[in-house]
Amino acid sequence: MAGKLGKNAVYQRANGLPVVGLSIAVAILVMVLSVVNGFEVALRERVLSLFPHVLIYDRNQAQLNQAQLALIESQEQVLATAPIMEIGGMLIANGAHQGIVVSAVDPTLEAQVNDLPSYVTSGSWASLRQATFNIVISQQLAT
Numbered sequence: 001m002a003g004k005l006g007k008n009a010v011y012q013r014a015n016g017l018p019v020v021g022l023s024i025a026v027a028i029l030v031m032v033l034s035v036v037n038g039f040e041v042a043l044r045e046r047v048l049s050l051f052p053h054v055l056i057y058d059r060n061q062a063q064l065n066q067a068q069l070a071l072i073e074s075q076e077q078v079l080a081t082a083p084i085m086e087i088g089g090m091l092i093a094n095g096a097h098q099g100i101v102v103s104a105v106d107p108t109l110e111a112q113v114n115d116l117p118s119y120v121t122s123g124s125w126a127s128l129r130q131a132t133f134n135i136v137i138s139q140q141l142a143t
Helices: 002-047 066-073 107-113
Strands: 084-093 096-105
């Protein structure tokens, strides 16, 4: 009888081990999915909120005219539009050089289409509207 009880205890432990392993695997899977979900939310809220979802260019002119903008804005799926002009350039300082893209935007309209104004750490986005020829550069580029 004592031998049967000893074998039974060994079988119970052997049968319980896969259950414990499966429980740990499920817990790890839940944690990984939570991290991925958090990354997706951060990507959507921080990175994608800074870039336009669609850029529309006219090959014949630097900027869309009012009729073209009105046609785009009349579409039901379009929530907001803002004109942008881009040009490539190069910055050279202290013997180093860096390629850049300069984007010219209307500060009032740009605030309607992305969250860039909320990332300004020195000065304010509103001050860009008060004068002409202002510039915003990243902290990394400034240092």
